Amino acid sequence: MNEGKTMKKRPWLATPYAVWVAGFTMIPLLVIFQYALTSREGAFTLANVMAIFEPVHLKALLFSLEIAVGCTIICILLSYPLVMAMRRLNMGRQGFTLFILILPMWMNFILRILAWQLILSNNGILNFILQKAGLLPLSLANTGTAIMIGVIYDYLPYMVLPIFNAVAEIDEDLVEAARDLGANSLTVFCKVILPLSVPGLLSGIVMVFVPSMTSFVIADVLGGGKLQLIGNVIEQEFTKSANWNMGSGLSVSLMLFVLISMAFTTKNETEGKSSSIW
C-alpha cells in the first residue's frame, strides 16, 4: 500500500523520454520508410526495397553477411579462451586486464583502422617482420581478409565484455561441485560455464554482428574501395548518387534483414533454454 503510494505512481517521469522516442526514434523510422516506399516523383513503389535483389546489391549483401558471420564466430572463438584465461587471474589483475582490453577504444577508431592499413599493406610492417623472420610475405592489402581483421579488431571488445560479465557472475561453488563430481576442465566448460554464459554470449553476438554487417569505413580503408559492403553501397547512394529513395530502400531492407537474423538467433536461444530446463 505504502509502496503503491510512493514509487508506483510516477510513470509520468518517463514523459520527456516518451516524447523523445516519438520525435527522434519513431518519426525518423516512419520517414525512412516513406522515402523507401516512394519513387523520386512521390508515387508508391516497392522497387527501392526490392533493389536489394539486384545482382550488385545482392553481392554486397552476401559479402557483408560473410564478413559479419565470420567476424562473429572468430570473436566468439577468441573471447572464450580469453575470458577463461582471465578467470585464472586474481580479482585485482582481472580488473586491470579488463581495463587494458577496453582502453584501445579510446584511440579514434578510424585512425586505428588506418594503422592496420599500414601494418597489412604489401610493403608494410607485417611483411617486414615476416621477411626478417625468413618467411614469405603475404599480400593482404585490399582483400576480404584485411577487412575481416579490421572488423574483428574493432568489435572484439564488444564480445569479450558481455561474456566476461556473464562468466564472472557464475557461482564458483557450481564449478567446484562439478569438479568434485569428477568433471574435467573441458566438461566443466561445456556443461557449466558455456550454458550459464549464454545471455552474455547473445548480447555479444548482437553487439558484434550488427555493426560488422553494416560498417562502411572499415571496408573503405582496408578494402581499398574495390570491395563493397552493403554499408558502402548505401552510403554512396546518399553521397555520390544523391538517390535518397534508393538509399532508404536499401537501408530498410538491410534493417529488416538484420532484425530477422537477430530474431532467428534469439529464437534458437529460447528454444535452447527450454530444452536445457527439460
Next chain:
Amino acid sequence: MVEKIKDFVSRFYLALVIVFLYAPIAVLVVLSFNDSRSRVVWGGFTLRWYQVLFSNHQIMDALCTTIGLALLSAGIATLIGVLAALGIQAMRQRGYQVMMTFTNIPMLNADIVTGIALMLWFVRFMPLGFASVLLAHITFNIPYVILSVMPKIKQMNLSVYEAARDLGAGAVYAFFKVLLPQLMSGIVSGFFMAFTMSMDDFVITYFTKGAGVNTLSTMIYGELKKGVKPEMYALSTLIFATVFALLLAVNFLPKRKGKNPAGGPAAR
C-alpha cells in the same frame, strides 16, 4: 605441474591478444613522433607535430566540437534517461515492455540506418549543423543511460525512501537524499558510457552534421583520401595518454574514496 602449464598458456594467450589490440596504437604513437610527412618513411624523432597541433585551428575546433558535443549530449541524455528509468520502472507490465522495446531500437538498429533516418527527418525542419548532431547524439545516448540505471533501480531499497517520507521528508528532498545516492553508481557509469559513445561515434555524426561542422572522426574521414595530417596522430596520442592516466587514477584511487559514500547510505 599441469596447473603451471595451464597458467603459462593462458598468460601467453592474454599477451597475444594484448599485442593484437595494441599493435595499431603503437604504430600511431610512433607516427606522431615521425619527422616526415610520409606515413611509410621514418624521418627521425621529432616533437614538431605536438607544437604544430596547437596552432592548427581546424583541429582545435574539431576537438572542441567533439568534447562539447560529448559533454552536452551525455549530460542531457543522463537527465532524460534517469527520469525515464524511474518512470518506466513504475509502469505496468505492458507500458514497461513497450518502452523497453523502444529503448532497444537504437541499440539493435545499424548506425547507418539510424543516421540516415535522423538526417531525412531533420532536413524537413532544421538546417543540419551542431544542433542536429547534438539531437542525434542524445537520441543514441539515452538508451545507454537507461540500461545502466535500470538494474540499480531494481536493487534499490524502497523502504528507506518510504521511511524518509513517513518522517516528513518531501518527495523531492527524499529523492535527492535517499534515492539518488543509491542510484549514483549507475548514473555515473551511464554518463561515462554515453560520453564515450558520443566521442567515438562516426557514422551517425557523418550523416547528420551537414557542411561546416566537424568532429575529430568526420575530420579524419575527410582527410583519408589526401592523407591524414601528422598532427592528428599527435592529438590522438595525447587523448589516449590522458584517458590512460585518468582511468588508471580512477581504477586505483577509489579503493578508499569510493567505499564510504557508496557503502554508507546503503548500509544504514
